[in-house]
Amino acid sequence: MMDLPPLSHQALFAAVRSADAAAVRALLADAEASGTSAALAAAQTDAGETALYVAAEAGSEEVVRLLLPLYDFETATVRSRLDLDAFHVAAKQGHAGVVKEFLERWPALCSVCDSSNTSPLYSAAVKDHLDVVTAILDTDDSCIRIVRKNGKTSLHTAARIGYHRIVKELIERDPGIVPIRDRKGQTALHMAVKAMDLAEKVPYGESKMEIMEWLSEAGAKNARNVGKIDETSELRRTVSDIKHNVQAQLDENRKTNKRVTGIAKELRKLHREAVQNTINSVTMVATLIASIAFVSIFNLPGQYYQDTTSGEDIGEAKIAKLTGFRVFCLLNATALFISLAVVVVQITLVAWETGAQKQVIKIVNKLMWCACLSTCAAFVSLAYVVVGPQHAWMAFTISAIGGPIMIGTLLFLAYLLLRPRFKFGEDRQRRIKRASGSKSFSWSLHDRLSDLEAFSDHEKRIYAL
Numbered sequence: 001m002m003d004l005p006p007l008s009h010q011a012l013f014a015a016v017r018s019a020d021a022a023a024v025r026a027l028l029a030d031a032e033a034s035g036t037s038a039a040l041a042a043a044q045t046d047a048g049e050t051a052l053y054v055a056a057e058a059g060s061e062e063v064v065r066l067l068l069p070l071y072d073f074e075t076a077t078v079r080s081r082l083d084l085d086a087f088h089v090a091a092k093q094g095h096a097g098v099v100k101e102f103l104e105r106w107p108a109l110c111s112v113c114d115s116s117n118t119s120p121l122y123s124a125a126v127k128d129h130l131d132v133v134t135a136i137l138d139t140d141d142s143c144i145r146i147v148r149k150n151g152k153t154s155l156h157t158a159a160r161i162g163y164h165r166i167v168k169e170l171i172e173r174d175p176g177i178v179p180i181r182d183r184k185g186q187t188a189l190h191m192a193v194k195a196m197d198l199a200e201k202v203p204y205g206e207s208k209m210e211i212m213e214w215l216s217e218a219g220a221k222n223a224r225n226v227g228k229i230d231e232t233s234e235l236r237r238t239v240s241d242i243k244h245n246v247q248a249q250l251d252e253n254r255k256t257n258k259r260v261t262g263i264a265k266e267l268r269k270l271h272r273e274a275v276q277n278t279i280n281s282v283t284m285v286a287t288l289i290a291s292i293a294f295v296s297i298f299n300l301p302g303q304y305y306q307d308t309t310s311g312e313d314i315g316e317a318k319i320a321k322l323t324g325f326r327v328f329c330l331l332n333a334t335a336l337f338i339s340l341a342v343v344v345v346q347i348t349l350v351a352w353e354t355g356a357q358k359q360v361i362k363i364v365n366k367l368m369w370c371a372c373l374s375t376c377a378a379f380v381s382l383a384y385v386v387v388g389p390q391h392a393w394m395a396f397t398i399s400a401i402g403g404p405i406m407i408g409t410l411l412f413l414a415y416l417l418l419r420p421r422f423k424f425g426e427d428r429q430r431r432i433k434r435a436s437g438s439k440s441f442s443w444s445l446h447d448r449l450s451d452l453e454a455f456s457d458h459e460k461r462i463y464a465l
Contacts, residue, residue, distance in 0.1 A: 009043035009051075016051050016067075019060040028066060041070040048080040056086040056102075059095035064102075073106050083114045091120035091136065094129035103139045110140040119146040125154035125170070128163045137173050144174050151182030160191035167192075275357045279346060282364055286342040289371050293336035296378075297329070324385040331378035338371040369410060376406050 015023035031040045044050055052071055055063040068076075077085045087109040090098040099120075102109055113119050121143050124132040133154075137144065147153050155177050158166040167188075171178060181187055342364050349360060380402060384395040 009040060012040060012043070012051050013045060013054060016054045016060070016063055017058065019055075019058060019063055021060075021062045021066060024063050024066050028070070037070055041067075041075055042078075044078070044080075047082070048078075050075070050078055050086065052076060053078075053080055053084075053086040053089060056090040056095065056098050057093060059090070059093060059098055061095075061097040061101060064098050068101065068105055073108070076102075076106065077109070077112055079114070083116075085109075085112065087112070088114065088120045088123060091129070091132050092123040092127060094124065094127060094132055096129070096131040096135055099132050099135050103135060107139050110136050110143045111146065113146065117146070117148050119143050119154070121146070122148065122154040122157070125163070125166045126157045126161065128161075128166060130165050130169060133166060133169055137169070141173050144170060144177055145180070147180070147182075151184075153177055153180055153188070155180075155188045156182060156186070156191050159188040160194060162192075272357075275361065278361055279357065282361065282368060283343060283346040286339040286346070286364075286368060286371070289368075289375055290336055290339035290343065293332050293339065293375065293378075297332055297336075300325070322385050324381045324383075327381040328378045328385070331374040331381065335371045335374035335378065338367050338374065342367050342371070369413075373406065373410075376402055 012024065012027050015027060028037070028040075031037045041050070041052070045054075049057075050071075052064065052067045055067055076087070079085050080089075082089075084092065087099070087102045087106075090102065110120065121133060121136045124136065144155075145153065155167065155170045158170065178189070179187055345360070345364060380395070380399050383398050384392065387394045
């Protein structure tokens with residue numbers, strides 16, 4: 001099939017919808033000259049409608065007459081997404097002139113049905129389009145016996161609705177369709193009786209009252225009330241719907257509760273692992289600081305006196321009388337003992353709960369801060385001794401570099417520790433969210449959701465102990 005010129009099929013559909021026969025004629029002439037008539041005829045809209053379908057639905061006889069030569073039987077019976085072809089939709093809309101144009105070209109269209117086996121005759125009959133019904137029957141009266149998947153003929157539905165002209169026309173054409181039964185065993189007479197109050201036509205008396213009472217107990221309705229809302233049934237249906245909705249919501253809440261519980265467990269597990277990793281790291285660092293502090297006291301610059309000729313005690317440090325060494329010795333000992341204390345605490349105390357572990361870590365971390373500060377200060381004090389008075393500027397430089405680094409680090413950590421204590425707005429917003437939540441959720445579910453929000457908040461920021 002040849003490709004269509006750009007926008008040619010859109011122009012054709014626009015002309016067909018506006019019933020502009022002159023524009024349609026010009027477009028068809030251009031398509032014939034370019035050899036794209038077949039492609040133009042097969043073009044469909046997003047709803048699966050061909051140009052012939054659009055013209056038939058609109059009832060434009062002249063446009064249909066122009067388009068019919070482009071189509072063969074196969075393309076003319078292409079269905080739209082509504083499961084109707086062009087002839088079927090024309091019959092359903094009651095466009096008798098368009099129907100006759102189709103029948104003159106393809107009489108077999110009378111027997112083409114949709115997926116529910118509904119014939120064009122049936123669609124026209126249930127809409128009370130007598131002229132269309134007559135045109136179809138004049139062409140092929142055998143289609144009167146086509147039954148839908150539910151077993152009903154066009155006579156069944158016409159009798160049920162009360163279209164007297166259609167019923168009369170159908171029976172006159174083929175009286176043999178009257179006894180045809182649907183899948184429920186109902187004839188057209190049964191369907192006609194459904195629209196009447198035959199019990200009221202019984203002569204007045206005790207038998208009439210009994211019959212009407214029996215019918216009422218069985219759930220029969222007066223014909224004038226058929227189709228109207230039954231308050232009792234409507235109330236029962238409403239209660240049933242509410243019950244099902246509540247049950248569905250409870251099931252959904254149960255599933256949500258289960259998912260939230262699982263997520264909360266996973267998050268708590270991650271927190272426990274993080275706390276345990278922190279404990280292991282602190283223990284390792286404390287051991288390292290203690291080892292460094294212990295070794296550094298026995299590896300001093302200048303070493304020790306080895307004999308008594310100098311007038312000093314054997315083993316005394318040569319820099320023992322210097323103030324820098326004395327400061328170093330005190331700070332180094334402080335770092336050593338604090339680190340040893342941390343190691344003893346870590347290997348002795350066993351906290352099973354995450355909260356208790358956090359409390360231990362908070363205390364241990366502060367001790368490690370002191371140990372690190374003592375180690376740094378000991379290094380700086382000994383630096384004054386090592387560089388000597390002539391190069392004291394080097395010691396000052398070391399102090400100027402190391403001091404701000406350590407002080408800035410500790411201030412930043414202190415900020416992280418103190419920040420949550422002054423965030424009163426977050427707790428208030430969390431209470432507002434909890435109060436404004438859906439009343440259908442349980443309070444325990446709200447608590448879990450709040451915990452999840454807290455966990456989520458912690459994931460977005462640095463967590464310090």
